Amino acid sequence: MKWLRxxxxxxxxxxxxxxxxxxxxxxxxxxxPPVASKVVAATLRDPxxxxxGEYLAAVGDCAGCHTEQGGARxxxxxxxxxxxxxxxxxxxxxDRVTGLGDWSFEDFWQAxxxxxxxxxxxxxxxxxxxxxxxxxxxxxxxxFAYLQSLAPxxxxxxxxxxxxxxxxxxxxxxxxxxxxxxxxFKPDPAQSAEWNRGAYLVQGLGHCNECHAARxxxxxxxxxxxxxxxxxxxxxxxxxxxxxxxxxxxEGWSAQDIVDLLKxxxxxxxxxxxxxxxxxxxxxxxISDTDLRAIASYLQSLPPRAPMAEPGTPFDARTxxxxxxxxxxxxxxxxxxxRGEGVAGVxxxxxxxxxxxxxxxxxxxxxxxxxxxxxxxxxxxxxYSMPPFAQQLSDGEVAAVVTYIRRAWSNKALIxxxxxxxxxxxxxxx
Amino acid sequence: xxxxxxxxxxxxxxxxxxxxxVLLPGAPARAADTGDTPxxxxxxxxxxxxxxxxxxxxxxxxxxxxxxxxxxxxxAGYLARQLQDFQNGLRKYAPMEYTVRQLPPAYMxxxxxxxxxxxxxxxRSPLPPVSAATLARGEELIAKGxxxxxxxxxxxxxxxxxxxxxxxxxxxxxLPYDYISAQLGSWRTHTRATVAPDCMAEVAxxxxxxxxxxxxxxxxxxxxxxxxxxxxxxxxxxxxxxGVLGATGDPS
Numbered sequence: 240m241k242w243l244r245x246x247x248x249x250x251x252x253x254x255x256x257x258x259x260x261x262x263x264x265x266x267x268x269x270x271x272p273p274v275a276s277k278v279v280a281a282t283l284r285d286p287x288x289x290x291x292g293e294y295l296a297a298v299g300d301c302a303g304c305h306t307e308q309g310g311a312r313x314x315x316x317x318x319x320x321x322x323x324x325x326x327x328x329x330x331x332x333x334d335r336v337t338g339l340g341d342w343s344f345e346d347f348w349q350a351x352x353x354x355x356x357x358x359x360x361x362x363x364x365x366x367x368x369x370x371x372x373x374x375x376x377x378x379x380x381x382x383f384a385y386l387q388s389l390a391p392x393x394x395x396x397x398x399x400x401x402x403x404x405x406x407x408x409x410x411x412x413x414x415x416x417x418x419x420x421x422x423x424f425k426p427d428p429a430q431s432a433e434w435n436r437g438a439y440l441v442q443g444l445g446h447c448n449e450c451h452a453a454r455x456x457x458x459x460x461x462x463x464x465x466x467x468x469x470x471x472x473x474x475x476x477x478x479x480x481x482x483x484x485x486x487x488x489x490e491g492w493s494a495q496d497i498v499d500l501l502k503x504x505x506x507x508x509x510x511x512x513x514x515x516x517x518x519x520x521x522x523x524x525x526i527s528d529t530d531l532r533a534i535a536s537y538l539q540s541l542p543p544r545a546p547m548a549e550p551g552t553p554f555d556a557r558t559x560x561x562x563x564x565x566x567x568x569x570x571x572x573x574x575x576x577x578r579g580e581g582v583a584g585v586x587x588x589x590x591x592x593x594x595x596x597x598x599x600x601x602x603x604x605x606x607x608x609x610x611x612x613x614x615x616x617x618x619x620x621x622x623y624s625m626p627p628f629a630q631q632l633s634d635g636e637v638a639a640v641v642t643y644i645r646r647a648w649s650n651k652a653l654i655x656x657x658x659x660x661x662x663x664x665x666x667x668x669x
Numbered sequence: 670x671x672x673x674x675x676x677x678x679x680x681x682x683x684x685x686x687x688x689x690x691v692l693l694p695g696a697p698a699r700a701a702d703t704g705d706t707p708x709x710x711x712x713x714x715x716x717x718x719x720x721x722x723x724x725x726x727x728x729x730x731x732x733x734x735x736x737x738x739x740x741x742x743x744x745a746g747y748l749a750r751q752l753q754d755f756q757n758g759l760r761k762y763a764p765m766e767y768t769v770r771q772l773p774p775a776y777m778x779x780x781x782x783x784x785x786x787x788x789x790x791x792x793r794s795p796l797p798p799v800s801a802a803t804l805a806r807g808e809e810l811i812a813k814g815x816x817x818x819x820x821x822x823x824x825x826x827x828x829x830x831x832x833x834x835x836x837x838x839x840x841x842x843x844l845p846y847d848y849i850s851a852q853l854g855s856w857r858t859h860t861r862a863t864v865a866p867d868c869m870a871e872v873a874x875x876x877x878x879x880x881x882x883x884x885x886x887x888x889x890x891x892x893x894x895x896x897x898x899x900x901x902x903x904x905x906x907x908x909x910x911x912g913v914l915g916a917t918g919d920p921s
Contacts, residue, residue, distance in 0.1 A: 308766075309757025520771050573707060574718075609764070610719045615771045621779070623715065623900050626722030627764055630737075668767040 262583035265385050268349075268359035276343035283344075283384040292385025295378050297602070298530070299371070299444040301386075305331050312337070314392035315370065320367045320473045323460060324401030326365040335389035347383045353421055361411040363401075363418070366460070373424035373443035394636065418459035430540075437537025440530060441466075449516065452479040458597070466541060470599060475499025475666045476513040477597045485543035488593040497535035504614030504622070508596055510587040512606060516614040524616040549597065566636050570628065571644075579648050585623050590648035600655035603641045603661050634660040713783050719768050728784035732792040738848050744899050746836035747783035750913055754863050761860040775881035791893050794845035799886040803879075806888025810880060813915065820875045821908045823884065826868075831888070833899035837913050838898060840886050850885035853865075864912035871909060 273280070282288065296302070305328055307317040313332050318325035330338040339347070346357045354368035355361060362368060374382075404410045423526065424443055425433040441447050452460045453469030460469075468480035468488055480488030489497065492508050499506035501523035511519045526534070568577075574586045581588035589595050595601045610627035613619060628637065634657040641660070645652035709715060714726060724730055724739045729893035730739030740748060754760040755769050756777075769777065809815075811831065814822035824831060826838055833840035839851070855861035856873030865868070876884070 309759065427869075544704060574709065582709050609767055610720060610722070611768055612771060615773055615776070619717055621713075621776050623709075624717060624719035624768075626718045627768070629764065630723060663747060668763040 262576065263495070268355070270341075270357040271343040271345035273341065273343045274303045276345055278344040278380065282380075283387050285384065285590045288381050288384045289388045290385075291375055291378075291422060292381035292383065292388075294525070294527075295382050295444060296385055297522055297525040298440060299382070299446070300518055302515060303521050304328050311392045311394070313386065313389055313396045315396055316394045318397050318400070321363075321365055322472050323405040325397075325399065326363050327396040327398050327399050328365075328394065328402065331386050331477045332389045332392040332394075333387045334393050337393055337395045338391060339457060341385060342383075343382050347386075348379055351379050351382075354415065354419060359414065361408050363408075364414065366445040367449045369419050369460070370443055370446035370449060372419075372421050373439065375423050375439075375622065377634065378444070387499070414457060414459060415455065418462070431536070433536045434540060435440070436530065437533035437535070440526075440534055440538050445534070447481065451481050452478075466538075467544065468597065470601065471514065474514055475601060475663065477594075477599050477601045479593045479595075479597050479602075480544060481538050482541040482544050483539045484541065486546050487541065487544050489538065490593070494532065494535035494539055497538055498528070498531045501531050501534065502528075502616070503618035504616045505584070505587065505619065507583060508588070509592050512611065512613070513602070514592070516611075519614040520616060524614075524618070556646065559642040559654055560640045560646055561635075563639035563641070565648070566632065566640040567643050567647075570632075571640065574625070579644060579650075583599065586625075589644050595644055596650050597653040598653070600633065600641060600645060600653065600659065601663060603644060604637060604655055604660055605666070607637050607641060608660070608664055609668065629664060634658075634664065690761045697826075713779060717783070720784075721764060724784070725789075727787040727789045729789045729792070733795040734843055734845075736845075736848055736851070738844060739791070740784035741789050742897060742899070743785060743839050744751055744833055744835050744837055745778070745781045745785035747833070747839045747913075748784055749778050750863065752777040752781065754861075759862040759864070791843035791897065793843075794847075794889060796846055796886060796890055799882065804887050804890060806880070807883035807885070808871075808915060810884045811887055815875075815880075818875050820872060820880075823888070826905060826907045826909075826911075828900040828905060829893040830896070830900070831891070832897050834905050835899050835902040838899070838905075840897070842891055842893055842897070844889065846885050846889035848886055850881050853881045853885065866910055866912050866916060868907070868909035868911035868913075 270358040304319065305315050305468050307311045307315070307328075310316050311332070313330070314334075315328045315330035316317075317328050319328055332338045335341050347358075349355045349359075350362060350366070351368060351371045351374060353372070354364065354366070359376065370453050371448060392546055394640045399406070427438070432437070448460060448464075448466055449465045451468060452464045452471060453467070454460055458472065466481040468478060470477050483489040483492045484498070489508075492506070495553050496506040500509065500511055501519060504511050504519045504524070523531070560577075571589075575581055575589050579588060579590035579592075594606075606631040608627060610625040612624040613622035632640070637660045638655050638657040642654040644650065645655065722729075724740050725737075726741035729743075730741075731737040734741070734824070751760060751767050752772065753774075755762065755765045756772070758766065772780075810820065811823045814820045816823070823841060825832070827841050828834050831841045840888065852861060853873050853876060855868050857876070861868070907914060
């Protein structure tokens with residue numbers, strides 16, 4: 240009867256698609272030529288505006304997606320893998336043929352704010368306009384001025400490879416009706432200026448919620464789900480909950496801990512790794528101390544979370560943990576400490592570390608398999624690293640040691656089985 | 670105070686510890702309450718555990734495994750170039766690409782130099798059963814190449830003793846058969862490449878399957894020369910122009 244579980248959502252999807260088509264049927268707009276733009280060319284050449292845009296482009300980590308491995312920055316040329324197919328990442332340098340050279344600010348604003356291309360075509364939300372819509376006009380203008388100041392790079396986009404019905408752009412009408420609320424960030428007058436600045440950056444340009452919230456089967460995040468953590472589709476890492484209060488993923492983190500992690504890649508509570516290591520290196524280390532404190536202030540205001548159900552003790556948990564304790568003593572304790580306390584500034588603690596205890600066990604498992612360097616930042620240019628254990632430990636040994644660290648000391652998370660380790664061993668590294 | 674910080678169990682945050690941390694930034698770090706865990710040395714060797722767990726603490730490689738090549742004694746320019754090529758996706762091997770993806774050029778250079786100066790004895794790896802004729806063909810390719818097919822001799826670039834040439838040409842002796850044949854195959858399938866003009870890709874594209882078996886077997890079975898250091902820079906005149914050696918033109 241497994242197919243029944245898929246039938247209902249599939250039918251629902253088709254109904255929603257059809258409705259979207261009928262309700263929001265085809266209007267297309269024309270591009271605004273740069274000469275007809277309200278923004279004069281001299282404005283876009285203002286060095287102060289360009290400098291501001293460069294900073295904001297770093298905050299938004301635009302280069303993180305819009306740069307191919309080994310390629311020119313912002314020149315696109317790669318495809319972003321999604322559960323619905325591969326979506327080409329465009330060139331946003333001012334090349335006239337393959338980039339934004341012929342774009343006006345109005346075109347750019349329509350993309351960033353409304354999620355529509357130059358010709359009014361609906362953009363795939365792999366471009367996180369669900370967040371960028373909150374960016375205000377002045378900041379968008381600065382980013383546009385910066386992008387237009389780059390050296391043009393001629394690089395055509397790769398071809399899209401999306402499965403039906405996602406290959407039909409108008410199917411996005413239904414998606415947008417469900418998940419997209421267009422509108423700039425509205426400050427909350429009851430909160431401080433610092434809090435509002437943090438909320439603006441986290442919800443808008445920072446697009447933190449795009450990873451740090453679970454997506455449903457249509458790849459959307461319901462409007463009321465905010466930074467509660469989720470598995471990142473395709474990449475298969477778990478982006479933890481970001482509440483610093485009771486039962487939150489950052490429970491016990493001070494504002495300074497949050498600032499430290501974003502600035503240097505590590506804090507007394509943990510080290511950024513996987514996709515977050517790239518975010519720290521490419522983006523957050525460049526954020527000003529004032530803005531980082533604002534971000535921390537906002538994250539610290541996120542509400543407490545409901546306690547996770549206390550996991551039962553499966554019959555094999557004790558065996559796994561006992562075996563894992565031996566693996567831990569042999570391979571892990573020298574760096575992470577016998578009690579999982581870590582070494583300040585060098586190796587992260589594992590006790591009370593939400594990346595160890597997150598619901599899925601993916602992060603700890605993949606860290607054991609892959610190892611790797613802590614993020615490279617101006618504050619940590621020669622980071623320490625962890626050996627990859629994929630070659631040294633069997634699936635069973637990895638499952639045992641991960642189960643041990645998830646249940647030792649004050650940690651109380653679910654066990655990880657060898658079958659899951661086998662899956663993650665074959666997850667593509669990207 | 671160094672001695673104090675190294676040997677006394679630090680159970681409380683004493684004034685001496687505080688002074689040691691303030692005055693000796695290079696002092697080994699350790700968890701505040703663990704006298705029983707050895708301190709973490711502030712050395713490059715400690716920092717690059719991600720490298721040494723597969724390639725060996727001194728870059729000796731894992732000869733028995735067939736992969737995880739020896740890094741010790743290879744020219745620093747060559748090693749740094751490989752890290753860059755992995756980072757840029759020219760050379761494909763997911764675990765290496767993942768490990769080096771963030772590293773800045775200065776750190777990669779430092780890591781390359783660490784392995785370049787290591788001196789450890791070479792170990793021999795098992796050879797597949799190959800005929801004497803195959804080995805002879807391999808030796809011919811190494812010493813003379815195959816002029817009819819425009820295949821240069823290995824020794825014309827990699828040095829008369831095949832120990833490499835400073836600063837950017839690797840040695841070929843003491844490498845496992847599996848590793849050499851896999852690399853030559855990778856050049857042919859473009860999962861290993863380097864900056865243009867990619868002369869080694871040219872050479873590999875001219876080799877047939879049987880040539881690869883022959884040359885890999887011959888290289889892996891060669892006796893090691895007394896001096897395994899790379900030859901000095903400028904001591905060979907490569908027959909092809911190679912991007913890794915600073916050339917910018919056509920490879921042939």
